[in-house]
Structure formats: structure tokens, C-alpha cells
Amino acid sequence: MLTPIALLVASALSLPAPIAAPPRVLVDPTSPRMLTALETVKADEIKSDVYFIASDQMGGRDTPSDGLRVTARFLRSRLERLGWKPGAKDGYFYEYPLEQRVIDENASRIDWEGKGASGQLRFGTDYFLSTLFDVSDLSVSGPVVFAGEGSKEDLGSARVEGKWALVFDAGTEVRELSRNARRAKAKGLIVAPGPNYKGDDYPKRFAPALERQRKGSVAWPSKPGAKADEEDRGPRDLFPMVLMTRSAAESLLEVAKKPATPAKGADLGITLTETRKLVGDGGKIAVENVCGFWPGSDPVLAKECVILSAHYDHIGIIKGEVHNGADDNGSGTSTMLAVAEALQEFGPLKRSVMIIWVSGEEKGLWGSKAFSENPWFPEGVKPVADINIDMVGRNAPDKLLVTPTREKTKEYNDLVKMAEKLAPLEGFPKLGSADQYYERSDHYMFAKLGIPVMFLFSDVHEDYHRAGDDPEKLDYDKVHRVARLVLRILDGLDEQASLK
Numbered sequence: 001m002l003t004p005i006a007l008l009v010a011s012a013l014s015l016p017a018p019i020a021a022p023p024r025v026l027v028d029p030t031s032p033r034m035l036t037a038l039e040t041v042k043a044d045e046i047k048s049d050v051y052f053i054a055s056d057q058m059g060g061r062d063t064p065s066d067g068l069r070v071t072a073r074f075l076r077s078r079l080e081r082l083g084w085k086p087g088a089k090d091g092y093f094y095e096y097p098l099e100q101r102v103i104d105e106n107a108s109r110i111d112w113e114g115k116g117a118s119g120q121l122r123f124g125t126d127y128f129l130s131t132l133f134d135v136s137d138l139s140v141s142g143p144v145v146f147a148g149e150g151s152k153e154d155l156g157s158a159r160v161e162g163k164w165a166l167v168f169d170a171g172t173e174v175r176e177l178s179r180n181a182r183r184a185k186a187k188g189l190i191v192a193p194g195p196n197y198k199g200d201d202y203p204k205r206f207a208p209a210l211e212r213q214r215k216g217s218v219a220w221p222s223k224p225g226a227k228a229d230e231e232d233r234g235p236r237d238l239f240p241m242v243l244m245t246r247s248a249a250e251s252l253l254e255v256a257k258k259p260a261t262p263a264k265g266a267d268l269g270i271t272l273t274e275t276r277k278l279v280g281d282g283g284k285i286a287v288e289n290v291c292g293f294w295p296g297s298d299p300v301l302a303k304e305c306v307i308l309s310a311h312y313d314h315i316g317i318i319k320g321e322v323h324n325g326a327d328d329n330g331s332g333t334s335t336m337l338a339v340a341e342a343l344q345e346f347g348p349l350k351r352s353v354m355i356i357w358v359s360g361e362e363k364g365l366w367g368s369k370a371f372s373e374n375p376w377f378p379e380g381v382k383p384v385a386d387i388n389i390d391m392v393g394r395n396a397p398d399k400l401l402v403t404p405t406r407e408k409t410k411e412y413n414d415l416v417k418m419a420e421k422l423a424p425l426e427g428f429p430k431l432g433s434a435d436q437y438y439e440r441s442d443h444y445m446f447a448k449l450g451i452p453v454m455f456l457f458s459d460v461h462e463d464y465h466r467a468g469d470d471p472e473k474l475d476y477d478k479v480h481r482v483a484r485l486v487l488r489i490l491d492g493l494d495e496q497a498s499l500k
Contacts, residue, residue, distance in 0.1 A: 037487060071312055072093065072288050072359075098285050108275060108276050111272075129242065134276075145159070148167060149169075167192075168194025191241065191243050256270055291354065297350055302348075306383075306384060307353075308386075308387050310358075311358045311441070313329075313358075329389075329391060331392045332390045332391065332392055335486065339355075342483070361441065390442075393474035399432065402455065415452050415454035437455065
């Protein structure tokens with residue numbers, strides 16, 4: 001006879017087994033035509049593009065550099081081959097200017113004459129400049145007077161206004177000497193080692209500055225009339241100062257028939273002209289965004305343009321090491337190439353698409369800033385959204401971040417909602433937050449066009465901005481799934497009458 005407990009167990013065992021819940025099926029809303037186009041996205045083809053773009057031969061694609069220019073022409077040739085229309089006013093390149101500071105050593109010199117003699121001093125041998133900010137186009141001429149060790153009192157008693165002030169370096173910071181001479185209204189300042197100088201010889205002391213001046217730098221163009229801080233002056237607010245070797249200064253004093261240490265205020269009877277030249281066209285250089293246009297098919301929606309953006313530059317060569325930037329942003333650059341190729345298979349969407357590979361992102365979002373301040377679209381076309389792709393090839397296979405998320409209520413938009421809906425179809429179950437990076441990539445500048453933007457990103461890693469960011473470390477299956485996701489998003493957006 002069964003006990004009450006046994007009876008309960010037997011009764012439970014006799015009940016029919018519970019029906020298991022059916023597995024959750026993801027409904028794929030992607031159109032049949034787009035499903036066919038998705039098959040053209042191949043991980044191996046993306047890999048071959050990254051290996052070219054992020055090769056050592058591209059030298060890290062600094063802005064500007066030969067490697068960046070070669071990469072731009074590679075991207076242009078692919079757009080042409082795929083039948084994409086030019087996306088800039090004069091072709092596939094959207095050019096914008098930068099200020100470039102590279103010293104022209106052959107054209108930069110000091111000429112002097114007086115006491116029945118004349119001569120020339122060579123930049124980088126007989127004299128030096130203190131910083132890269134001193135590199136500019138200028139020509140300054142005037143008489144030379146001796147002003148002691150460059151103190152305020154020395155410069156005041158020497159009456160240096162409108163003249164070159166020659167001062168002896170006794171260990172005072174050269175920028176302080178420069179400020180003193182500027183305030184005394186000198187035309188320029190010559191600093192040379194004096195009897196009390198105990199530092200390194202000038203060729204050794206200023207060798208690092210000379211190296212930087214030869215390599216040069218680029219900067220966002222300063223606005224006319226802009227005033228810089230005296231500690232960090234740009235070429236528009238430059239006070240001429242040269243750092244002359246002891247032997248060069250002694251030769252001038254010898255010509256002037258002055259003692260090794262002249263009296264303060266002594267006129268050397270010499271007129272000195274310093275000529276300083278930049279390489280190139282007045283220090284201006286043009287760099288390029290690469291733009292392609294894919295016209296839409298709908299008579300109305302074709303006048304609306306979805307921008308796809310990615311930066312194709314990186315940080316160049318640092319301390320002799322090439323920083324290839326395979327993930328940052330060879331991955332995003334190659335993702336857009338895959339999208340461009342898939343759209344060739346698909347044909348026109350209802351809306352038009354503009355691909356923009358921007359330069360100068362690593363320097364401060366320069367390329368996207370230039371475009372947002374002076375945008376160009378084919379006549380009658382207006383932008384309605386931007387999808388920006390940066391660093392999508394590393395970290396966990398299912399890790400993909402997005403911004404703006406729901407936490408950024410004001411910026412949260414239809415693009416992100418579409419990405420959240422479609423991402424699981426490409427192996428990204430839940431998009432993480434990249435809100436902390438909202439202002440750090442090019443979508444931030446495109447948002448200034450007054451359009452919704454979205455940033456797809458896989459987060460930083462141990463090789464971020466290091467020489468180890470190489471092609472062999474990328475997950476190419478992941479990159480190819482990001483490209484497919486972007487295509488699905490474009491397809492989904494085509495079914496929406498408006499984007500917000």
C-alpha cells in the first residue's frame with residue numbers, strides 16, 4: 001500500500017509532460033533584394049582591403065602624408081570601378097586647407113651688411129629657432145644694438161625700439177627674454193651665449209627643436225585677426241627671435257670692431273635681415289575627404305541623402321614605429337568599401353547615399369568639421385542622417401557599441417532604434433553604450449548639420465593608438481557582420497517616410 005507521499009509522487013509522474021516553449025525566432029524584415037546583396041559581403045575581401053590600407057607602406061596614414069594620399073586614391077579608384085558618382089563639387093575629393101609649418105632651410109637665412117662688409121648666416125648651422133611655433137613666413141630688417149643680458153632694465157637703457165636687440169644668454173629662459181624685448185618694442189631679438197652661459201652649445205641644445213621644424217606640423221587654419229596667447233603664439237602673432245651660436249655672434253662683433261662684451265646700447269653699425277620661409281604655398285596645404293554618391297530611385301526620397309562616414313587617417317610614424325591603425329580605422333574604412341560594393345549589387349535604394357571617408361579625424365575631427373562647416377551635396381539633395389563607423393574589428397565577437405542610446409534622450413533617434421532591432425540578426429544580441437564617445441568621432445560634426453546621427457564602435461583595446469594595431473589581429477568575420485548590419489539598416493530606413 002502506497003503511503004500518502006508515494007501517492008502524490010505517482011500522481012505527479014502520471015501527469016503529461018509540460019510543453020516546452022518554442023525557440024524564439026528572429027523575424028528578418030530585410031527585403032529579398034537586400035538579402036541577395038548581403039551575400040556579396042565577404043570577410044576575406046574585407047581582410048585584403050585592410051591589409052592594404054593598414055600596411056607599413058602607408059606609413060600610418062597621418063594627416064597629411066604620402067600614405068594618406070595613396071589611400072585616398074585607392075578609395076577613389078574603387079568608387080569609380082563600382083560605378084559610384086563623384087560626391088564632391090569637383091570630383092571624388094572634397095579638399096580643405098590646413099596651415100602647415102615646415103621650415104624651408106634653403107630659403108631661410110640671415111643676411112647682414114655694414115662696416116664695408118656683408119655676409120650670410122645659415123639656418124640650422126649658425127642660428128636656430130626656439131620652437132615649431134616660430135616657423136613662419138617673414139622678413140625683418142633693422143640695425144643691431146647690444147642690450148646686455150636682456151633684462152627689462154638692460155633693454156630699456158639700450159633703447160632698442162625699432163632695432164634688433166642682441167643679448168647674451170646667461171641662463172634666463174629664452175621666452176622671458178622674448179617677452180622683455182617685445183615690451184621694449186624691439187624689432188627682433190638675437191640671443192647668443194655670453195661669458196656667463198653654462199648650458200649646452202646651441203647646436204646640441206636646439207637639435208630637438210630643429211628636428212621638429214624640419215618635420216613640421218599641421219594645424220587648423222587660424223581665423224584672420226585671431227590673437228594667440230603670448231606663451232603659445234602662432235605665425236599671425238610672431239615676434240622675431242633667433243638663437244645665434246657663439247662663433248656667429250663673435251664674427252659680427254669682430255666686423256663691428258666691438259669688444260667681446262660691448263657697452264649696453266652700443267650700435268654695431270650693422271643692418272641685419274632675417275628671412276624665414278615655409279615649405280609650400282605660404283604654409284597652406286590641401287588635404288582630402290573622399291566622397292562618393294549613390295543616387296536614389298524614388299522621385300521624392302532620392303532628394304534625401306543618408307551619409308555613411310568613416311575616417312581613413314591614423315597617427316602616422318611615432319619614434320620610428322609605424323602605427324598602422326588596422327582597427328583604427330582600417331576596419332571602418334573597409335566596412336564602407338564592402339557596403340559600396342553590396343549597393344552595386346543591390347542597385348539604388350529609395351534614398352540617396354553619400355559615402356564620406358574623412359581625413360584628419362585623429363587631429364581633431366578636421367575632415368568632418370570642414371565638411372559640416374561648408375557642406376556640398378548634389379543640387380536639390382539634403383542630408384537626413386549619418387551613420388559613422390570607427391574601430392569595429394576587435395574585442396568579443398558579439399560586442400558592438402552604439403551612441404546615442406536611450407540614456408541620451410535628446411539625441412536618441414530612429415537610426416539607433418533600427419540598429420537595436422536588426423543587430424541580433426548579425427550576431428550582436430544587445431548593443432552596448434558608446435555614449436562616452438559621443439563627441440569623439442566624426443558623427444559629432446555631422447550632427448551639426450541638424451540631422452540624426454549614429455556611431456557604431458567596438459570599443460578600445462590594448463593596441464589603441466599603439467604600434468600593435470596590425471591587420472592580423474582583426475576579427476574579419478565581425479567586421480563583415482558590421483557591414484551587413486549597416487546594409488540592413490539602410491534597407492530598413494528605406495521603408496520609413498521620415499527620419500528623426
